[in-house]
Amino acid sequence: xxNKNSYIATAIVVTALVLLAPSLLxxxxxxxxxxIIILSLxxxxxxxxxxxxxxxxxGHAAYFGLGAYASVLGWLHIKGLSFLxxxxxxxxxxxxxxxxxxxxxxxxxxxxxxxxxxxxNQLIWAIVWKWRDVTGGDDGLGxxxxxxxxxxxxxxxxxxYFVSFTxxxxxxxxxxxxxxxxxxxxxxxxxxxxxxxxxIGFNVNASKLVLLAMAGFFSGISGALYAQFQEFIATSTIDxxxxxxxxxxxxxxxxxxxxxxxxxxGVFVYLSEYLSSFTDRWEFIxxxxxxxxxxxxxxxxxxxxxxxx
Amino acid sequence: xxxxxxxxxxxxxxxxAYGMLLFLVSAGLTLVFGMMGVLNIAHASFYMxxxxxxxxxxxxxxxxxxxxxxxxxxxxxxxxxxxxxxLRRVHAGGHVQEFVITFGxxxxxxxxxxxxxxxxxxxxPIPAALSGSVIVVGSVxxxxxxxxxxxxxxxxxxxxxxxMKTRLGITVRAAVSDRxxxxxxxxxxxxxxxxxxGIGSWLxxxxxxxxxxxxxxxxxxxxxxxxxxxxxxxxxxxxxxxxAVVASxxxxxxxxxxxxxxxxxxxxxxxxxxxxxxxxxxxxxxxxKA
Numbered sequence: 001x002x003n004k005n006s007y008i009a010t011a012i013v014v015t016a017l018v019l020l021a022p023s024l025l026x027x028x029x030x031x032x033x034x035x036i037i038i039l040s041l042x043x044x045x046x047x048x049x050x051x052x053x054x055x056x057x058x059g060h061a062a063y064f065g066l067g068a069y070a071s072v073l074g075w076l077h078i079k080g081l082s083f084l085x086x087x088x089x090x091x092x093x094x095x096x097x098x099x100x101x102x103x104x105x106x107x108x109x110x111x112x113x114x115x116x117x118x119x120x121n122q123l124i125w126a127i128v129w130k131w132r133d134v135t136g137g138d139d140g141l142g143x144x145x146x147x148x149x150x151x152x153x154x155x156x157x158x159x160x161y162f163v164s165f166t167x168x169x170x171x172x173x174x175x176x177x178x179x180x181x182x183x184x185x186x187x188x189x190x191x192x193x194x195x196x197x198x199x200i201g202f203n204v205n206a207s208k209l210v211l212l213a214m215a216g217f218f219s220g221i222s223g224a225l226y227a228q229f230q231e232f233i234a235t236s237t238i239d240x241x242x243x244x245x246x247x248x249x250x251x252x253x254x255x256x257x258x259x260x261x262x263x264x265x266g267v268f269v270y271l272s273e274y275l276s277s278f279t280d281r282w283e284f285i286x287x288x289x290x291x292x293x294x295x296x297x298x299x300x301x302x303x304x305x306x307x308x309x
Numbered sequence: 310x311x312x313x314x315x316x317x318x319x320x321x322x323x324x325x326a327y328g329m330l331l332f333l334v335s336a337g338l339t340l341v342f343g344m345m346g347v348l349n350i351a352h353a354s355f356y357m358x359x360x361x362x363x364x365x366x367x368x369x370x371x372x373x374x375x376x377x378x379x380x381x382x383x384x385x386x387x388x389x390x391x392x393x394x395x396l397r398r399v400h401a402g403g404h405v406q407e408f409v410i411t412f413g414x415x416x417x418x419x420x421x422x423x424x425x426x427x428x429x430x431x432x433x434p435i436p437a438a439l440s441g442s443v444i445v446v447g448s449v450x451x452x453x454x455x456x457x458x459x460x461x462x463x464x465x466x467x468x469x470x471x472x473m474k475t476r477l478g479i480t481v482r483a484a485v486s487d488r489x490x491x492x493x494x495x496x497x498x499x500x501x502x503x504x505x506x507g508i509g510s511w512l513x514x515x516x517x518x519x520x521x522x523x524x525x526x527x528x529x530x531x532x533x534x535x536x537x538x539x540x541x542x543x544x545x546x547x548x549x550x551x552x553a554v555v556a557s558x559x560x561x562x563x564x565x566x567x568x569x570x571x572x573x574x575x576x577x578x579x580x581x582x583x584x585x586x587x588x589x590x591x592x593x594x595x596x597x598k599a
Contacts, residue, residue, distance in 0.1 A: 295395070
């Protein structure tokens with residue numbers, strides 16, 4: 001049993017590290033840390049669908065990319081749209097689409113669910129790709145405004161890191177809190193036994209719909225922040241490649257744990273950065289890691305750590 | 310008017326040839342799914358391996374027909390190895406793990422292919438005997454595509470014979486409808502799984518070999534056919550061979566005429582069809598369970 005003091009000590013150390021990161025870390029390390037933080041929310045929403053809802057999404061980039069595109073189009077075309085409103089706009093659009101597509105998705109499960117998410121993802125991707133006048137197609141969209149937040153310049157990497165961290169931390173907390181709510185419990189009961197949950201009298205489809213809309217909303221927020229982080233968006237934020245990246249992040253960290261996707265996005269960002277610096281074929285190593293993880297550590301890195309204890 | 314008609318017929322034949330190719334790949338995918346419940350994403354990379362093996366064979370032996378026999382067998386063996394040493398080990402962990410591991414295999418094979426053969430498209434010449442063209446209703450049509458058509462029809466007949474008339478086929482069909490019962494009745498289902506996986510991969514390899522001179526051999530070919538295969542298997546009904554035949558025909562025509570009339574949106578139609586089928590009738594045209 002760990003006592004209260006050690007928790008407080010850990011909390012203080014973590015807070016200090018978070019606050020000092022911009023002044024301690026070199027610029028590119030800070031960039032990577034920011035990317036990890038932003039992607040961790042995206043990975044968390046994927047993990048929520050699988051772990052809480054038992055739903056395997058194979059087209060998760062749709063929401064992430066929609067959030068990115070919606071917010072960027074907002075910043076481009078709505079005069080004076082603030083930083084936070086833009087991010088919120090991205091989340092709301094993705095959440096709304098999550099709700100609409102969710103209405104079709106809730107009736108399916110397993111492979112059929114995964115395939116329909118893939119079909120939706122590909123449809124949205126194709127529209128974004130072909131609708132050049134609005135989305136820029138292959139060329140993507142750049143040079144969009146990066147509004148200040150309460151007079152603080154978002155162009156400074158340190159400020160942007162703090163703001164992203166705060167937004168993401170809040171969203172992650174909400175994701176965690178959801179599992180403690182009665183509705184969250186219903187969703188988890190559906191995963192364990194849908195028939196029984198239905199028999200008790202819960203509206204199974206409505207609960208799944210809420211989960212899907214929520215996952216869409218938070219993915220959209222993550223996508224909007226990612227757009228500001230990159231200062232550029234292209235179809236790569238919404239294609240099947242992004243949908244597989246999130247799968248990798250969640251799996252490598254551990255889909256059964258809250259910290260899994262967060263750790264996973266860290267591993268993903270670092271691995272892709274360092275591997276791609278010395279080989280073009282880094283996806284080969286990604287694939288190998290995938291196979292090894294599924295064979296020997298189906299609960300991810302955290303699964304190994306927890307087993308050792 | 311006559312030229313219009315012949316354009317239609319030629320375009321229809323193009324669609325038919327591509328559709329038959331799609332059928333060869335999708336048949337394995339749908340059979341494996343029907344039996345094991347696994348959507349084997351790596352299936353597409355077996356198709357690509359078939360094409361690359363055939364290229365290598367052509368370089369070493371110089372004969373297309375040797376490759377047509379040997380390469381699919383090699384790919385089939387790889388499929389058997391994959392089932393025995395990877396899929397079977399995670400079978401108890403559920404479908405998500407099986408799905409994810411086939412995903413990892415797709416990554417590894419795709420990158421390995423780029424490593425070994427480079428990223429440039431490789432030329433595979435059409436075998437000399439089929440390099441000519443045939444006159445079809447007044448238009449010139451490449452003989453090789455007709456070969457694809459008839460060859461695939463022969464394979465389809467062979468498959469139908471095995472499934473409908475042999476003991477193995479009866480076991481496979483029974484296992485598709487109720488795996489546990491077949492196992493309880495004393496069939497060695499893991500062995501049958503391995504065999505079906507082998508046959509499925511063999512089919513994918515076969516499709517890859519004949520696709521080489523038709524679509525050319527390049528690292529993106531796996532992902533390209535994968536998407537169309539998903540559409541075919543979903544539309545036809547996961548697990549249904551008859552469905553795969555019909556849906557391959559539809560998708561082949563759709564892509565052939567789609568490119569002719571609405572090139573910009575041809576890509577959207579396939580996904581739209583897939584989404585609509587999944588929404589209205591998830592079991593597809595001929596699938597039994599959903």
